[in-house]
Amino acid sequence: MTEPIATALLSYGMSGEVFHAPLIAAAHPGFLLHTxxxxxSKHASTRYPHVIIADAVEKVFADPAIELVVVNTPxxxxADFVTRALEAGKHVVVEKPFTVTAAEADQLIALAKSKKKVLTVFQSRRWDGDFMTVKKVWDAKLLGKVVELEVHYDRFRNYVEAxxxxxxRGKGTGILYNLGSHMLDQVVCIAGMPRQADARIGVQRPNGKIDDYYDIRLQYEGFHAIVKSSYLVREQGPRYSIHGTEGSFMKYGIDPQEQALKEGKIPGxxxxxxxxxxxxxKLNTTLQGVHIEGAIETLPGNYLAFYQNVFEAIRENKPxxxxxxxxxxxxxxxxACYESNEKKQAINL
Structure with a gap:
């Protein structure tokens, strides 16, 4: 029988408590939530009494029993904690955003290769059911030639959380690093890297210290993508809109997995x-001369697939x-988006 992967979380904040710990625990027997x-505090032991509670990250890096480290810290x-984990001979899952700068990311990628260790980023929203459905509509070319993709991740939070x-304010804070790292990853997954990025980023909430909205236009060959987010959207519009030469696809609502995890439901x-x-x-299009209009069932989301793939990469050397x-x-x-906002012009990529 394959030995489970002993895993440590470097934090038990929102991402650790709501996402990583439940997903790792549900992925048993492939993983062992070790530390x-x-x-x-030690309140994680209430839910996971078998887990070691460490009071310093150094204890994780020094423990030879731990194979995989989840870097889910600020x-x-x-960059620092991923470097230390790799130097200690651990595989690493790092929360999004990967790093603050691309230069830091390049250094970590090179280090992981030199250490022959798995390094990946928790881009969980690739396994949102709505995004999986959008990608299926896109890949199946149900809309003819796509001319516009618009993606929103809006919230209503008109106060500054204490x-x-x-x-x-600080390196890597703000809505673009927080939510934008998910949304841009989805767009790149569908369409690849754009030719140009033109972005406006700023603060809308009274007394806000960090950027809390962005409006990004990404230019591709023959079409463009609009990526928007704000903390001051009380009435939600469509989360995804795709328009093409034969029709449109519109998707409202948000994947239910995060709420289910917050309610303590068991993944899987x-x-x-x-x-x-x-x-x-809703799909409204023409296929082979036939007009089709109606609802498209959303594929079930599956965050567990991320950790199943991590297991396969570590134990079976799969991609x-x-x-x-x-x-x-x-x-x-x-x-590039921050540079565009500063210069008030499109940036070539």
Whole structure:
């Protein structure tokens, strides 16, 4: 029997408690949740009594029993902690955004190759059911030649959340690194890297310290993508809109997996990731001369697939679903967006 992969989390904040720990625990027997770093409390032991609670990341790097380290700490620490984990001979999953700069990402990719270790980024929203459905519509060319793709990730949070580094000015903070790293990854997954990026980024909330909205236009050969996000959208519009020479596809709502994880539901249980019919997308197109209009069933989302792939990469030497080079390109794109916003002009890529 294959030995489970002993895994450590460097933090038990929102990403550790809601995403990584439940997914790793549900991926058993492929993984063993071995250690969680909690510096000020040990409340993770309530849910995971068998797990070691460490009070310092150094104890994780020094433990030879740990094979895989999940770096889910503040964004500006990613490069340092991934470096230390790789130097200690560990495989690494790092939370999005991969790094703050593309130069840091390149250094980590080179180090992982030299150490012959798996390095990947938790781009979980590739396994959102709505995105998987959008990609299927795109790949099947149901809309003819696509001319426009618009992607939104909007929220209504008209206040500044207290006591979180995510609301403080600093390297790698702000909505573009937070939500944009997911959205840009999705667009690049579908269409590849754009030729140009033209972005406007800023602060809309009263007393806000970090960027809380962006409006990005990505130019491709023959079509463009619009990527938008704001914390001041109370009435949600479509999350995805695709328009082509034969028709359109519109998708409202958001994948239900995050909410299910927050409610303590078990990933992979019957019905996991299934979306209510009310939120299925609408297709209106012409195929081979036949007009087709109606709802398209949303594919079930499956965040577990990310860790299943990590297991296969480590134990079976299979290709990574999320290659670090792809996440490096997303950071390059984020840097280009900030440069565009500063210069108020499109940036060639």
């Amino acid at each position: 969680i770093v909690q510096r000020k 964004n500006d620490t990613h 006591n979180t580094w995510k609301e403080e 249980a019957p019905g996991w990731g299934a979306e209510d019919k009310l939120h299925w997308g 990574l679903a999320v290659k670090p080079e792809e996440s490096r390109d997303v950071i390059r794109l984020i840097e």
